[in-house]
Structure formats: C-alpha cells, structure tokens
Amino acid sequence: MSCWTVLGLSADADVRTIKRQYAVLLKQTRPDDDPEGFQRLRDAYEQALAYKTWQRYEEQDEEQNQDIQESWDLSGLTVVEVDALKLAIRPLDGLGIEELNRRLAITREEGCAHIFEDTVLHHCIEYPDTSQTLVDWAIPTFFWFSAWQRLDLDHISIDLLLDRQRARMVHPMRDALERQDVEGFLQAYERCGEHNWLAIALQQEWFNRMLSHLLLDAPVWYPDIFERVRTGQGWNGCTGNPCPDGEWQRLLARQNAPFFLARQQQLALEPPATSEHRAARLLLGTGSFSARRALARRLREEDWAQCRKLSSELYANHPKVCAHMPGGTAFFWRDWELSFNDWPTYVGVVLACLIGAFTHYIPLGVRLSGLINIVMISTVVFGVIVAGLNWLVHNVAHRVWRLDDRLSAVLCPGSLKDSPPFGVLRDLVPGALMVAGLSWFFGPIAGGVYALTLATFGLVRRWQSRPRVSWEESGPALKVGVTILGIVVLAVVLGVFKVVASQGTVNRNQGLQPWTERLCSRLPATTAECSAPATVEQWYGKEARP
Structure with a gap:
C-alpha cells in the first residue's frame, strides 16, 4: 500500500495539502486507540514529505538537465552518439532485463551511462509500486548502497530508495512476529538472502542490528527463530561477534x-x-x-x-x-524499600514510659510536674537504648538468617511454621530485653504495655489487605510526616501537663509562710540573718507553740 493510498491523496498533492490531510486523519487515528494505524499513518506522512523533497530536487535537476540539453552542442556528435543520449533519458516503463542490459551497454559505449543511471534511479523513486524488478536489477548493476556507487549520484534519492528497500524486508518479519507466525518469519528471513547488497559490510551491520531489535521487541520468544537467525548470521559469543554486544547478552537472557x-x-x-x-x-x-x-x-x-x-x-x-x-x-x-521498620518500637517505648510512670510513681507521692519530667527523660533514654538494640540485633540476625528462621519455626505451632509471625533473634530477643528493662524501672505494667503494643502492631501488619493493589499510597513522605506529627503532639501534651501541674505548686517564698522567711525574702541574700537555712525556731516561734 503506497503512502498516497493511506493519506487518501494523489501523487500531485503539494506539501501544504499533505500536512492538512495528515492533521485531519490524526484526529481519527489516535496512538492510544490504534497504535498500528497511527504508525502506518505516520510512515505514510513522512514518506510523502520525503517524496516531495525529492521531487523538488528532481525538478531542479530536470531544469538543469534541460538547460544542459539545450546547451548541448550536438554539432560535433555523430548520429549514434545522439541516439545514445536520447536512449539514456527514454522512459523505462515495462522494460525487461534484456532491454535494460542493451541500453546500459549502448550508453556505456557512448560515454553517457551516468545519464542512464540517473534516469533509472529517478524512475525507481517516482514509481515504487511498479519498479521493483528494475530496483533489483539496478542495485547490483550500479553498485548502489555500497562504497563503489557513483560519487556524484543524487544522495537524497539513493537514501530514500535504501529506506524503502529496508522497509520491504523488515515489514514481513515484524508482521509475522506480531501474528506469532514462526514459519512466516523464517520464510521472510530466507528471502532476505536474495538481496546481494546485504553482503556489504555497512548493510550487514544494519541487518544484524535490525534482527536483534526485532527479536528483543517480539511479544513472544521463539527459540527456533533465534537458533535459525543465530546460525544464519553467525552470531556467537566469541570475538568478532556480528551481533551488537549489549543486545547479544539480552538475546541470550531471553533464550535462557x-x-x-x-x-x-x-x-x-x-x-x-x-x-x-x-x-x-x-x-x-x-x-x-x-x-x-x-x-x-x-x-x-x-x-x-x-x-x-x-x-x-x-x-x-x-x-x-x-x-x-x-x-x-x-x-x-x-x-x-524506604519503609520505617522500627517505628512500632518507639511507639511502645512512649506508651510504656507514660503509663509505667503514672502507675509506679503516683502511689509514691510524686507530684505531677516531677512525673512529667520522669516521663520525658525516660522516654529519651529508652528510645536511644531501643534504637541501638535494634541496630545491633538486626545486623546479627541478618547475618544468621537461616538460624533465625529455624529457631522461629521451632517456637511456632504447625500452622505458622512456614511463615513465622516473629523472629527469635530479630524480634523476640530485643523485645524481651526491652520488656525486662522497662519492668525493672517502672514495674511489670510498663513491660506489659510495651509487649502488648508490639504484638498489636505485629497482628495489624500481618493482616491480609488488598494483595492486588500496589502499596504506593503509603509512601515514605507520608510516614515521615505522621512520625513528625506524632512527636509534635506528644511534646505539646507533655508541655500542657507541665503547665497545668505548675499552677498548683507552692514554691519557696510563696503563700502563707513564717514571718522570718517572709522577712528574709525581702532582704538581700548577703544579710547575716538570712545566710543560713531557717531553723525550727525561725519557722515556729515560741509564741506559736502550744
């Protein structure tokens, strides 16, 4: 199918018409809905523009040739030489191989073979659907696509013809892979051997690269196709492998x-x-x-x-x-990868210190302000301890992973042996040490709170939730934000408790106190009567005793 059929235009359409028609068809053929149709439309659009570019150069060349022909001085030429010039520019429609060889021989003999070659090239470009036989004859005859082609040949036309020849080989093989037709691909690959110009080193390099890309991009891998292509192209793992090195490794990976x-x-x-x-x-x-x-x-x-x-x-x-x-x-x-694995332990430390301090120190008569100070200091100390303990124990447990799993399976019942809910070294040992430390400092209630917190988080984490949905919504930024918010809320709560507790505390020299103490509060600190701590007589005078 020609580019003009795809675009719905005639070959005499100008560049502006081609662009307008492409814009109209692009609205009907979306890349997301029909990628193959879009690619076909895009190829046709680019081919049509390339043809118009060539046609513009061709018209310029024709004008130059016309000027040359008009300026030809035929007076010094014989009738045979004039006939050869006319034969070189004569139309080529419907000619067979014998007639082409005859014209080439005559033009070579009379020194105008280059004019005949230009005529053949322009005819192949202008009539691609009917000139395939002419192309197959001209490529080996004039050494096109090789280092021996004529230097002053129209490079735009020869490049356009080369692209068409390459597409002529690639499309059948790509279509066969998309249809999952192994036999069709092998037949199309065998036909490529008929093109002698592929034996040229530069074209052989392109052919190897093209085949490797076809195989790597194939939706389904066929070992038979790879073995046939590998044998035909001489691909191997040795030095001088014609297959590109990086792509060869990827091909082997797909094969294996x-x-x-x-x-x-x-x-x-x-x-x-x-x-x-x-x-x-x-x-x-x-x-x-x-x-x-x-x-x-x-x-x-x-x-x-x-x-x-x-x-x-x-x-x-x-x-x-x-x-x-x-x-x-x-x-x-x-x-x-960026999940915060140890944050439940810090939550457990905060809850254990808070509840343990209230249950252990309130019966001892500790005021609320002192209790808040104990909670804050103990939270920091035990937080540092649990961080260091987790780092040390997790590193050791990661080195002896098999031992950890074996011990975990021994301690778990039969239904949990395949997936233990905890690890002895990575979870149970640091948890037990922290429970023992919190129980020793705050009492068994604090240790129980810490253990219960870790057990709760463990059960929640093992809950089977949405296994077919990616975990993207729980990104590290959200976890960091929640952690910072929790720390800020905890600090605000502790600060409010401290402010409330300070409102009911009677500090030194406040409220109703003995006269001597109130007198000293108004005197300088260097006064002799106030330099020593207050005595019993100062606090309780004789007149105040019963």
Missing part, C-alpha cells in the same frame, strides 16, 4: 529465560540464606501475601538491589509471570 525462571523458583523454595534467595522468595515465593510483606520489611539494601535486578529480568522476559504477581507487576514491592 525458562532455565533462569526455573532456577529462581527453586531458590524461592530454599532457606533465605543469601540475597538471591530472599529476592526470589519475595517475588516468586509461594507463601501468603502477609508473610511476604513481613519478609519485605526485613530486607536490607543489598537485598533490594537483587530484587531490582530480578524484577527487571522478569519484566523483560516473563510478562505472563509478572501478570500474576501482586499488583500485576514485578515492581510491586519497590515502594517498600
């Missing part, structure tokens, strides 16, 4: 994709001893969604790096596998 997927699925079933095991278990594991959520919160930077690598491999070579993953994509878990 079934073996790669089988290995990753096997790693997902093994204990998570390495980053590869943990990435495979997270992306391809058979455990419940809540268990994989718990695993995601335990991963470190090197684990997430392996997850990103595995996700890219799956996205490129296994789209069907990605469709069955949470969220329908291999990158579902990417937003968990």
Whole structure:
C-alpha cells in the first residue's frame, strides 16, 4: 500500500495539502486507540514529505538537465552518439532485463551511462509500486548502497530508495512476529538472502542490528527463530561477534529465560540464606501475601538491589509471570524499600514510659510536674537504648538468617511454621530485653504495655489487605510526616501537663509562710540573718507553740 493510498491523496498533492490531510486523519487515528494505524499513518506522512523533497530536487535537476540539453552542442556528435543520449533519458516503463542490459551497454559505449543511471534511479523513486524488478536489477548493476556507487549520484534519492528497500524486508518479519507466525518469519528471513547488497559490510551491520531489535521487541520468544537467525548470521559469543554486544547478552537472557525462571523458583523454595534467595522468595515465593510483606520489611539494601535486578529480568522476559504477581507487576514491592521498620518500637517505648510512670510513681507521692519530667527523660533514654538494640540485633540476625528462621519455626505451632509471625533473634530477643528493662524501672505494667503494643502492631501488619493493589499510597513522605506529627503532639501534651501541674505548686517564698522567711525574702541574700537555712525556731516561734 503506497503512502498516497493511506493519506487518501494523489501523487500531485503539494506539501501544504499533505500536512492538512495528515492533521485531519490524526484526529481519527489516535496512538492510544490504534497504535498500528497511527504508525502506518505516520510512515505514510513522512514518506510523502520525503517524496516531495525529492521531487523538488528532481525538478531542479530536470531544469538543469534541460538547460544542459539545450546547451548541448550536438554539432560535433555523430548520429549514434545522439541516439545514445536520447536512449539514456527514454522512459523505462515495462522494460525487461534484456532491454535494460542493451541500453546500459549502448550508453556505456557512448560515454553517457551516468545519464542512464540517473534516469533509472529517478524512475525507481517516482514509481515504487511498479519498479521493483528494475530496483533489483539496478542495485547490483550500479553498485548502489555500497562504497563503489557513483560519487556524484543524487544522495537524497539513493537514501530514500535504501529506506524503502529496508522497509520491504523488515515489514514481513515484524508482521509475522506480531501474528506469532514462526514459519512466516523464517520464510521472510530466507528471502532476505536474495538481496546481494546485504553482503556489504555497512548493510550487514544494519541487518544484524535490525534482527536483534526485532527479536528483543517480539511479544513472544521463539527459540527456533533465534537458533535459525543465530546460525544464519553467525552470531556467537566469541570475538568478532556480528551481533551488537549489549543486545547479544539480552538475546541470550531471553533464550535462557525458562532455565533462569526455573532456577529462581527453586531458590524461592530454599532457606533465605543469601540475597538471591530472599529476592526470589519475595517475588516468586509461594507463601501468603502477609508473610511476604513481613519478609519485605526485613530486607536490607543489598537485598533490594537483587530484587531490582530480578524484577527487571522478569519484566523483560516473563510478562505472563509478572501478570500474576501482586499488583500485576514485578515492581510491586519497590515502594517498600524506604519503609520505617522500627517505628512500632518507639511507639511502645512512649506508651510504656507514660503509663509505667503514672502507675509506679503516683502511689509514691510524686507530684505531677516531677512525673512529667520522669516521663520525658525516660522516654529519651529508652528510645536511644531501643534504637541501638535494634541496630545491633538486626545486623546479627541478618547475618544468621537461616538460624533465625529455624529457631522461629521451632517456637511456632504447625500452622505458622512456614511463615513465622516473629523472629527469635530479630524480634523476640530485643523485645524481651526491652520488656525486662522497662519492668525493672517502672514495674511489670510498663513491660506489659510495651509487649502488648508490639504484638498489636505485629497482628495489624500481618493482616491480609488488598494483595492486588500496589502499596504506593503509603509512601515514605507520608510516614515521615505522621512520625513528625506524632512527636509534635506528644511534646505539646507533655508541655500542657507541665503547665497545668505548675499552677498548683507552692514554691519557696510563696503563700502563707513564717514571718522570718517572709522577712528574709525581702532582704538581700548577703544579710547575716538570712545566710543560713531557717531553723525550727525561725519557722515556729515560741509564741506559736502550744
């Protein structure tokens, strides 16, 4: 189908008409609704503009040739030479190979073969639908598309013809891949061997690059096609591989994709001893969604790096596998990388210190202001302790991951052995130490509050919620904002408590007190009577005793 048929125009339409018609058709063929139709329309538009550009140069050349012909001095030429010049510019419609060879021989003999070559080239450009036989004859005859073609040849026309020849080869193979027609692709590939100009080094490089892109962009991978193309093109892993190096590695990855997927699925079933095991278990594991959520919160930077690598491999070579993953994509878990894993422990510390201080110190007669000071100081101290404890224990637990999982499975009942709700080293040990420390300082109620807080957050985290929806809404910015807001609210509440408590406190030299103390409050601090602490007689004079 020619570009003019796609655009619905005749070949004599001008550039302005072509652009207007393209704008009208573009409104009817949207890229999102019909990508193939849009691409076909775009190719036709560009081809039509290229043709008009060539036609403009052709008209200029014709004017120049006309001027040359008019200025030709035929007086010194023989009748045979004049006939050869006329034969070189004669129309080429319907000519066979024998007639073309005869004209070429005559024009070469009379020294005007270059004029005949220009005529052939312009005819191939102007009549692409009916001149394929002429193109196939002219390319090897005049050494087009090679380093031996005539230097003064019209480069715009020859480039346009080269693009058409390339598209003539690519379209059948691409259409066969889209139709998932293996035999059709192999037949189209075999026909490419009929084009001798592909043996030229520059064109061979383009052909190899084009084939590699076709195979990599194919929606379905066919090992038979790859093996046939690899053998035909001489692709290999040795030095001098005609296939581009980066694309060769990607082709091998797609070829070995079934073996790669089988290995990753096997790693997902093994204990998570390495980053590869943990990435495979997270992306391809058979455990419940809540268990994989718990695993995601335990991963470190090197684990997430392996997850990103595995996700890219799956996205490129296994789209069907990605469709069955949470969220329908291999990158579902990417937003968990910046999750704040330890924030429930800090919430537990704040609640334990607050409730423990009230239950432990109020019976001892501690005033509210002193109680608030105890809560603030103890919260900071225990917060620093739990931060250091989490950092130390988590690093150790991450190094002995298999031991941690084994101990966790031993302590859990049968139904939870496959996905333990806690880890002995990473969760139970630091939790037990913090419970013991809070119980020793504030009493068992504080330790119980801390344990209950962690258990509550653990149960909520393991809740199976929307496994097919990406976790993007709980981004790190929201978590940081909530954390800062919680700290600000806590500081405001403690400040309000302190202000309220200070309103009922009677400080030194306030209120009804003995005369001597009130007298000293008005005298300088250097006064002898007021330099020593008040005695019993000063506080309670003889007249005040019974």
